[in-house]
Amino acid sequence: MRRLSSICAMRKQAQAWRDSGLSIALVPTMGALHAGHAALMRRARRLADRVVVSVFVNPIQFGPREDLAQYPRTAKRDAALCRDMGVDAIFFPSVADMYAADHSVFVEETALSRTLCGRTRSGHFRGVCTVVLKLFNIVQPHFAVFGQKDAQQVAVVRRMARDLNCPVRILVVPTVRESDGLALSSRNARLTPAERAVAPALWRALQAARRLCRSKRCSPPAVRKEMEAVLRAYGRTIAIEYIEMAEPRTLRPVQTVGRGTLIALAARIGTVRLIDNVVV
Numbered sequence: 047m048r049r050l051s052s053i054c055a056m057r058k059q060a061q062a063w064r065d066s067g068l069s070i071a072l073v074p075t076m077g078a079l080h081a082g083h084a085a086l087m088r089r090a091r092r093l094a095d096r097v098v099v100s101v102f103v104n105p106i107q108f109g110p111r112e113d114l115a116q117y118p119r120t121a122k123r124d125a126a127l128c129r130d131m132g133v134d135a136i137f138f139p140s141v142a143d144m145y146a147a148d149h150s151v152f153v154e155e156t157a158l159s160r161t162l163c164g165r166t167r168s169g170h171f172r173g174v175c176t177v178v179l180k181l182f183n184i185v186q187p188h189f190a191v192f193g194q195k196d197a198q199q200v201a202v203v204r205r206m207a208r209d210l211n212c213p214v215r216i217l218v219v220p221t222v223r224e225s226d227g228l229a230l231s232s233r234n235a236r237l238t239p240a241e242r243a244v245a246p247a248l249w250r251a252l253q254a255a256r257r258l259c260r261s262k263r264c265s266p267p268a269v270r271k272e273m274e275a276v277l278r279a280y281g282r283t284i285a286i287e288y289i290e291m292a293e294p295r296t297l298r299p300v301q302t303v304g305r306g307t308l309i310a311l312a313a314r315i316g317t318v319r320l321i322d323n324v325v326v
């Protein structure tokens with residue numbers, strides 16, 4: 047496995063692979079890799095001749111009061127997992143290389159980014175789109191693999207790739223969960239044992255919503271009420287940020303919740319913000 051920190055070296059390697067007729071799949075990550083990322087790498091491995099995992103904690107997608115400083119960094123373990131998964135190159139550029147001191151160009155998606163997480167995380171998807179487009183330009187992948195847990199990110203990146211004519215296919219891998227249903231996330235490491243014990247409530251609330259909507263078409267307020275009842279059983283431990291029902295590609299709110307509707311949830315447990323979703 048090649049370990050590349052320079053943008054120039056990564057670009058040269060990608061070009062050499064392309065010149066030899068090899069296809070490339072990119073798995074963009076912020077490190078602190080876990081079994082969810084391993085599932086993305088497995089999918090990438092099946093898709094393409096060469097797999098690149100980028101590890102870059104992208105400062106511009108964090109707001110001023112968000113957890114950039116606390117975001118877990120586990121470089122050695124990340125490299126070991128990538129090696130075990132048969133990754134061909136791990137790309138870990140520095141912040142200074144990715145963003146010149148006078149960096150002044152950003153990519154902004156202006157519709158899908160405004161809902162769900164975009165309401166409270168202003169600038170987040172601008173940061174995501176900017177870094178993902180930079181990674182596409184550097185790694186020149188034929189495929190890019192993302193996780194369903196970040197359903198809004200998937201929709202926004204797809205829209206960016208479509209609107210800016212990026213020659214890359216976006217693929218989505220189902221969320222990987224702990225045995226109690228908690229969606230794997232690098233942020234789970236920041237939960238205290240007591241917080242970790244209540245965190246599966248998010249999945250329970252989503253399952254309750256899905257059960258309700260499988261038996262009959264429901265209104266969004268009825269689904270929200272059902273989910274809030276599950277989450278409120280934990281008292282004030284879980285602070286709900288949003289519960290939304292939308293069409294997965296456009297993120298437009300739906301009038302009735304039925305087959306194919308995205309039910310998305312964001313909540314804070316202590317200082318940790320968690321998101322999860324299901325598609326009915």
Ligand code: PAF
Pocket residue numbers: 074075076102104107174177178196199
């Ligand atoms: O999902 C993530 O880990 C990040 O948002 C991404 C796509 C790597 C961009 O920094």
